[in-house]
Amino acid sequence: MASKYINVNLKVWRQKNANTKGKMETYKLDNVSTDSSFLEMMDQLNEQLINERQEPIAFDHDCREGICGMCSLYINGRAHGPDNAVTTCQLHMRKFDDGATIYIEPWRSKAFPVIKDLVVDRSAFDRIQQAGGFVSVNTSGNTIDANATPIPKADADKAFEAAACIGCGACVASCKNSSAMLFVGAKVSQYALLPQGKVEATNRVLNMVRQMEEEGFGNCTNTGACEVECPKGISLENIARMNREFMKAMITAE
Amino acid sequence: MSTLDSKIPEGHISQKWTDYKDHLKLVAPNNRPKIDIIVVGTGLAGSSAAASLGEMGYNVKAFCFQDSPRRAHSIAAQGGINAAKNYQNDGDSIFRLFYDTIKGGDYRAREANVHRLAEVSGNIIDQCVAQGVPFAREYGGLLDNRSFGGTQVQRTFYAAGQTGQQLLLGAYSALSRQIGLGRVKMYNRHEMLDIVKVDGKARGIIARNLVTGEIERHSAHAVVLASGGYGNVYFLSTNAMGSNVTAAWKAHKQGAYFANPCYVQIHPTCIPVHGTNQAKLTLMSESLRNSGRIWVPKKKEDAEAIRAGKLKPTELAEDERDYYLERKYPAFGNLVPRDVASRAAKEVCDEGRGIESNDTNEGVYLDFSTEIQTKGRQAAYAKGNHNPTPEEVTALGKQWLEEKYGNLFTMYQKITDENPYETPMKIYPAVHYTMGGVWVDYNLQSTIPGCFVTGEANFSDHGANRLGASALMQGLADGYFVLPYTLSNYLADEIRTGKISTDLPEFNEAETRVKELINTFLANNGTKSVDYFHKKLGLIMWNKVGMGRNEKGLNEAIVELAELKAEFNKDVYVPGSADELNPQLEKALRVADLIELGQLMAMDALQRNESCGGHFREEYQDAEGETLRDDQNFSFVGAWEYKGDNINDEVLHKEELKYEFIKIAARNYK
Numbered sequence: 001m002a003s004k005y006i007n008v009n010l011k012v013w014r015q016k017n018a019n020t021k022g023k024m025e026t027y028k029l030d031n032v033s034t035d036s037s038f039l040e041m042m043d044q045l046n047e048q049l050i051n052e053r054q055e056p057i058a059f060d061h062d063c064r065e066g067i068c069g070m071c072s073l074y075i076n077g078r079a080h081g082p083d084n085a086v087t088t089c090q091l092h093m094r095k096f097d098d099g100a101t102i103y104i105e106p107w108r109s110k111a112f113p114v115i116k117d118l119v120v121d122r123s124a125f126d127r128i129q130q131a132g133g134f135v136s137v138n139t140s141g142n143t144i145d146a147n148a149t150p151i152p153k154a155d156a157d158k159a160f161e162a163a164a165c166i167g168c169g170a171c172v173a174s175c176k177n178s179s180a181m182l183f184v185g186a187k188v189s190q191y192a193l194l195p196q197g198k199v200e201a202t203n204r205v206l207n208m209v210r211q212m213e214e215e216g217f218g219n220c221t222n223t224g225a226c227e228v229e230c231p232k233g234i235s236l237e238n239i240a241r242m243n244r245e246f247m248k249a250m251i252t253a254e
Numbered sequence: 255m256s257t258l259d260s261k262i263p264e265g266h267i268s269q270k271w272t273d274y275k276d277h278l279k280l281v282a283p284n285n286r287p288k289i290d291i292i293v294v295g296t297g298l299a300g301s302s303a304a305a306s307l308g309e310m311g312y313n314v315k316a317f318c319f320q321d322s323p324r325r326a327h328s329i330a331a332q333g334g335i336n337a338a339k340n341y342q343n344d345g346d347s348i349f350r351l352f353y354d355t356i357k358g359g360d361y362r363a364r365e366a367n368v369h370r371l372a373e374v375s376g377n378i379i380d381q382c383v384a385q386g387v388p389f390a391r392e393y394g395g396l397l398d399n400r401s402f403g404g405t406q407v408q409r410t411f412y413a414a415g416q417t418g419q420q421l422l423l424g425a426y427s428a429l430s431r432q433i434g435l436g437r438v439k440m441y442n443r444h445e446m447l448d449i450v451k452v453d454g455k456a457r458g459i460i461a462r463n464l465v466t467g468e469i470e471r472h473s474a475h476a477v478v479l480a481s482g483g484y485g486n487v488y489f490l491s492t493n494a495m496g497s498n499v500t501a502a503w504k505a506h507k508q509g510a511y512f513a514n515p516c517y518v519q520i521h522p523t524c525i526p527v528h529g530t531n532q533a534k535l536t537l538m539s540e541s542l543r544n545s546g547r548i549w550v551p552k553k554k555e556d557a558e559a560i561r562a563g564k565l566k567p568t569e570l571a572e573d574e575r576d577y578y579l580e581r582k583y584p585a586f587g588n589l590v591p592r593d594v595a596s597r598a599a600k601e602v603c604d605e606g607r608g609i610e611s612n613d614t615n616e617g618v619y620l621d622f623s624t625e626i627q628t629k630g631r632q633a634a635y636a637k638g639n640h641n642p643t644p645e646e647v648t649a650l651g652k653q654w655l656e657e658k659y660g661n662l663f664t665m666y667q668k669i670t671d672e673n674p675y676e677t678p679m680k681i682y683p684a685v686h687y688t689m690g691g692v693w694v695d696y697n698l699q700s701t702i703p704g705c706f707v708t709g710e711a712n713f714s715d716h717g718a719n720r721l722g723a724s725a726l727m728q729g730l731a732d733g734y735f736v737l738p739y740t741l742s743n744y745l746a747d748e749i750r751t752g753k754i755s756t757d758l759p760e761f762n763e764a765e766t767r768v769k770e771l772i773n774t775f776l777a778n779n780g781t782k783s784v785d786y787f788h789k790k791l792g793l794i795m796w797n798k799v800g801m802g803r804n805e806k807g808l809n810e811a812i813v814e815l816a817e818l819k820a821e822f823n824k825d826v827y828v829p830g831s832a833d834e835l836n837p838q839l840e841k842a843l844r845v846a847d848l849i850e851l852g853q854l855m856a857m858d859a860l861q862r863n864e865s866c867g868g869h870f871r872e873e874y875q876d877a878e879g880e881t882l883r884d885d886q887n888f889s890f891v892g893a894w895e896y897k898g899d900n901i902n903d904e905v906l907h908k909e910e911l912k913y914e915f916i917k918i919a920a921r922n923y924k
Contacts, residue, residue, distance in 0.1 A: 017834065035528040037669075043533050043785070050783045050829060050838070058835055060321060062494040064534045066665060067419055068325040083668070090668045115465055116835045123442060126322050130434035134427035135386045139306045139734045141377035143384035147341060150395025160388035160413055163420060167324060196386045 004034040006098040010045065012057055013105045015114050022114065024103075034094040038081060039064060039071060041093055059118040066090040066231065069166030072173075073118055074105040079170035079229040087168060087231045107169050109178035111216045122169050124215040125183060131211035132204035133187045135196050155193045162189040164232045171226035171234075177218030182226040184212050185238035192245050202249040209246055258511070258893060258909040261695040262366040267915040268348075271370045274696075275739050279746035286311035289745050290474040290754070292459055294446045294501050296323030298418075298726055299709025300480030301425035302733025308432035310738060312745075315472055316429070316438055317461055319445045319496055319840070324426040327482060327494040328729060331418025332539035332662065333402065334410035335726040337375040342399050346407040348372045353916060355724060358404040358591050359689070359717020360867035360883065361918050362517070364891070364911065366696060367714045374735040375727055379411055381734060387424040389413050401544050402722035404591035404923075410723045415539050415662040421726055425733070444470070445840060446501045447771075448764045449477060449508050449705065456505075456705035457754050460764045462772075464840060467833035469768055471761045473754035475745060476704045478737065479505060480729075483688035483710040485518070487848045487855065488800070489792025491685035492524060492537040498844035499851050502692050502711050510700040511893035511907060513693035513713035515851065516859035519720055519868050520801050521686030522548075522595035525669055525679075526610045526617040535684040536669055538620070539662055540722040543588045545629075545655065546620040546679070548595070549575045550607040561611040567619055567678050578602055582878075586923040593719045593868045593881075594923060596683035600801050601879065603682075610680050621678035626651030683801065687725060689716040689868065690858075693893040693909075697740035698732060701893075706741055708732035713891065718867025772832050775842045780825035784841045787822045791849055794818065799856050804872040808860040815853040816901070822849060853901040854894055861906060864888045885918060 007030045015022025029045050036044070039061050046056035062070040071088040075081030081091045096102065104118065112120040137143060163186070171182035188205050191197025197204070220239060227236045263274040281289065289312050293304040296318040304316040318326060338351040351372040356363055379397070383389065389411050390398040399408040413420040432438040443464040450458040450473070458473035481501035485491035506512045523538045551557045552574055559565035578598055580587045590598075602608070603616045610617025630651025634642035642650070652675050656663065666674050692700050692707040694714055699706050709729040716724065755761075798811035822845070830836040865874040865881035866888070874882040890908040897903040 033529050033531055036531050037533075040531050040533050044531050047783055047785060050827065053829070055829055056838060058837055062320055062325055062496050063327060063330045064495055065330055065492075065536045066668075067330050067416065068320070068327070068494065069322075070320060070325050085664065086668055090665070092668065092671070094671060119835060122321055126324075126430065126433075126440075126442070129324075129427065129430045134431040135384065136431060137381075137384045137428075138309050139302065139381060139428060139738075141374065141381055141735050143380045146339070146379045146383040146389075147396045149383075151391060152395055153391045153393050156388050156391040156395075159386075160390075160420070163388050163413075163423060164416060166419075167322065190388065191386050194386050194388065196384055 005031045006034060006093065006096065008032055008096060009101040011101065011103045014057070014117055017116055018113055032093050034092070036093045037064070037089055038073070038075070038091040038093065039089045057118065058116045061089060064089040067166060069168040072107050072120065072168055074107060074173055076103050079107070079173045080231055085231055085233055087166070107173035109172045111178060111180070112169060112172065124217070125167050125169065127215065128180070128184060128208055128211045129187065132207035135191065136200060149195055151194060159190045159193040162186040162193070162234065162238050165234050166232055168231065170229045170231060172217065174225040174229040175218065176223065176225070177221060179220045179226070180212050180217040181220040181239045181242065182230065182234055182236070184208050185242035186234045188242040188245055189238040192241060201245060202253050205242065205245040205249050206253060258693070258907055259695065260364065260909055261697060262364070263696065267365060267369045270366055271373055278739055278743040281742050281746050281749060283311050285749045287313060289313060289748060290315065291476050291478065291741070292472055292474040293317070293478045293480060294459065295326065295480035295482060295711070296429065297326035297328035297480060297482055297709060298422055298425055298729030299711070299733045300326065300478070301422065301429045302730050303478055303480060303708060303737050304438050305425060305428035305432050306734055306738045307741070308437035311437070314432070314438040315441065315474065317441045317444045317446055319443065319464060321442055323429055323440060323442065324423060326422065327497050328422045328726065329419045330494065331726055332415040332537065333541035334400065334412035334417045334723040335378065335421060336402065336409050336721070336723045337379045337411060337727065338372055338409060339376050339379060341397060342408040344407045346409050350407065351375060351409065354405050355715070355721060356717065356916050357921060358721040359719050360881065360921055361717065361885070361889070361913065362866050362911065363715055363717030365913060365915060370736065371715050371728060371731050374731045377735060378727060378730045382421060382424050385424040385427060387413070387420050389420070400541055401589060403540055403543065403589045403595070404586070404721045410541070412541065415541070415659055418726060421730065425730070446481070446504070447768045447843065448504045449702070450760050450764045451508055451702060452754065452758055452760045455703045458756065458761065460768045462768070465835050467836065469765055471756035471765060473756045473761070475748045475751060475754065476706060476741060478741070479692065479705065479707045479711050480709045480733065481711045483691065484848065484851055485685045485688055487791065487852050488685040488795045489788050490527065490532065490535050490796070492521060492535050495534060498848065500844050500847045502707070503847040503851055505692060505700060505702060505705055507896050509702045509896070510705060511693040511895050512690070512854065513891050513893040514690035514858065515855040515894070516799070516862060516869050517689035517718045517867065518685060519592055519687040519689060520596045520683045522592055522599055522683050523620060523681045524684035524686070525666065526682040527612055527614070529612070536665065537684070537686060538666060538679060538681055540592070542620060542659060542662065545625040545658070546588065546622050547577055547624055548579050548588055548618055548620055549577045550602045550609060550618050552576045554606045557607045557609055560609045561615060563611070567609070576602070583923045590923045591719055591721060596801060597870060599683055610682065617680045617682045619678035620681045622655060622674065623678070626655060629654040687720055689713065689718060689720055693891065697743065698737055699740070699744065704744065706737060708737055718869055771843070772839065775826065775828045775839060776832060778826055778828060780827040782825050782827060784826060784828065784838055784845050787818065787826060787849070788841070788845045791818060791845070791852055795852050795855070799852070799859055802870050802872050803859050805860065808856050811856040812853055812860070812902070815849060815856060819849045819853070822846065850901055854904060857901070857904065858892055858894065861892065862888055881921070883920070
């Protein structure tokens with residue numbers, strides 16, 4: 001890999017906490033390796049700010065390999081920035097030109113309030129999961145043998161593709177309505193496709209959708225921006241499946 | 255001088271756990287709500303424990319520093335989880351999984367614990383399938399398996415290259431159910447900063463709310479630490495940025511012995527380092543060694559030409575390549591255990607045959623071209639095409655690879671900007687997992703009564719080297735199937751204790767300790783950032799307590815680390831304040847503990863005058879460069895007792911390892 005070095009201008013959202021107003025600040029950062037990840041560039045900026053005795057920028061991150069779902073930046077108007085099927089931590093600086101101006105904002109959604117700078121509160125997703133995103137089986141170990149119930153490979157594969165969601169919230173951030181339907185649809189689908197999930201399917205979809213609405217997420221108007229920006233390529237089919245499950249549940253629920 | 259009682263039950267190895275479990279004390283369902291349990295960490299070990307204990311009816315409080323329990327670093331495990339199901343009919347059994355794990359750990363793990371792990375391994379798969387974990391399946395609808403290093407059977411269950419994610423989301427769903435039912439109270443964005451002991455027993459923790467900065471007291475009848483490993487002591491590792499040793503280290507300072515800190519796993523297949531601003535290393539799953547062949551050029555000149563960009567790896571003729579693992583270890587080939595594969599990579603790079611054009615030239619190839627041909631031909635035949643063209647074979651072979659490892663190949667391409675379907679991957683060993691950890695007995699209880707430690711945070715199951723796909727197994731075994739029994743046995747004596755007050759003087763003292771530490775850092779006003787020290791720590795550890803260790807280097811490291819600690823305390827600059835979200839402060843508190851631990855790791859490596867598993871002392875190797883154990887003198891677990899601020903004062907206790915059911919032998923993968 002031949003490394004190149006570029007200089008960038010950064011416009012970054014700064015906000016002290018949830019109760020104060022934020023604004024964009026401008027920073028100049030030189031000598032950024034094109035082999036650096038976007039977050040390594042942010043580390044470099046923070047190191048510069050610390051050395052200048054300015055307050056470093058708070059941003060969420062952890063695994064830095066695209067799987068924990070903690071990183072969350074809105075870069076140049078796109079969730080996770082200008083590359084497809086990646087999280088911000090997997091975005092690399094080779095995607096930017098020397099001298100580029102880069103806008104960095106937090107996820108924007110009423111249901112994801114800003115905590116500080118680029119850090120938002122996504123606990124609404126946890127609460128949706130708590131409302132029904134599980135199979136009610138005790139962890140006793142006394143279940144049936146794992147191979148006792150064959151599952152068609154196609155169903156297992158589709159369930160896995162839905163379960164690959166990392167819960168980052170890019171779908172919500174990309175949606176003009178701040179809808180969480182892709183996230184909820186993926187979870188509902190994973191279980192709806194598997195025999196183990198079918199027993200509680202009716203209550204699950206009703207409870208998860210109810211919680212989603214209580215959290216203040218908007219509705220789905222079939223724009224499809226969520227699917228485009230999803231770093232894990234979660235398909236819109238999952239929303240359709242959730243809608244079918246929901247309709248079915250509305251008719252059959254007691 | 256040993257004061258360590260491992261509490262291993264009597265009886266034949268295959269009956270110990272069953273008999274022991276049958277005689278443990280129980281807590282009746284009506285008494286469980288009177289008992290509080292704290293679980294720190296929500297990876298596989300923590301989530302599974304919190305969910306199981308909540309389900310049983312205990313009052314559970316669970317803590318994680320991430321914004322959601324689902325983000326703990328178990329999520330990043332790629333390749334799979336082992337279980338002795340023998341679904342593939344290749345002669346697997348509980349005994350074989352037990353034997354492979356002991357041998358893989360280079361005969362430095364505790365027999366009874368490992369056998370228990372193998373016994374419950376099958377239940378884990380049953381449990382996860384029942385929870386809706388979408389494991390990979392074959393066309394007949396049954397579960398698929400693959401091979402991992404250090405075994406000659408296919409016992410690894412997987413979900414593409416995202417097995418850890420699927421298992422953690424399974425445990426997270428079980429945990430979420432309990433949170434929804436109100437049986438577990440979840441504290442996201444909270445970090446444990448001290449453990450509180452009352453009358454010698456663990457009775458609570460001090461935690462910092464990372465959003466508000468508030469220092470909170472939480473009391474309980476028992477504390478479970480499931481806080482993961484300490485690979486971040488090397489700065490660069492495959493661990494998450496936030497992974498840290500603080501919970502375990504604070505317990506150590508309050509009396510929990512720390513065992514085998516020098517046992518670190520350096521994983522052979524990671525993406526090589528690109529530059530000085532790099533913050534973390536990325537693993538390429540061991541499962542890729544099922545399909546990839548590892549090689550470097552035979553001649554130094556060819557390696558130089560490759561590094562200079564004058565020669566492409568694909569242009570190098572077959573007989574100019576050294577498939578060094580296949581050459582040295584024909585019986586296991588590319589699937590030797592991790593420590594063996596890592597050392598072999600270091601050896602060929604030390605000879606000047608590394609292929610990466612970075613500062614160190616360290617890198618080897620992981621090549622999929624043979625597999626593309628083999629699988630492509632098979633796929634063509636399966637479609638009834640018995641005379642496929644070379645193009646058809648290649649296309650079908652790539653398609654097969656994509657199905658098996660697609661996400662890993664994409665990840666590699668995003669990071670390196672190279673296409674691994676067309677050119678071999680470049681890989682090099684990196685710090686990945688720590689076998690050492692808090693010492694625990696058979697009950698998973700530390701030397702602090704009431705403080706239990708599970709998963710990577712304890713030391714118990716992997717000896718001096720962990721086999722691939724066994725970390726997930728251990729985390730879930732501890733949380734789902736071991737702790738619920740052994741912790742209940744301890745809690746049976748607590749049903750009359752009543753609520754533990756957080757107004758006790760012990761809570762005051764612990765809270766004061768934490769607040770003083772925080773204030774010291776914030777008022778320090780030094781000249782250098784936390785990362786400056788963390789990187790320096792990492793370099794000392796990698797160079798002197800890394801893949802190859804020797805007496806001179808270790809002695810130097812011990813001195814340098816003590817100096818680094820003093821310099822850090824004097825000169826670190828931590829911006830911001832205590833009462834807000836302050837990632838730099840969080841980091842400073844973690845790095846302070848990592849520096850101290852680093853020194854203990856060097857001391858442990860120095861006292862262990864032998865090579866075993868991941869601990870390679872250059873003085874102790876055979877004529878072929880393999881590890882040379884000294885079973886006469888070092889067949890023990892080294893557990894360190896904290897003796898105050900000077901780490902050099904720590905005292906070593908030895909738990910002798912007795913092998914009753916396995917014949918101890920030199921490890922041989924040839």
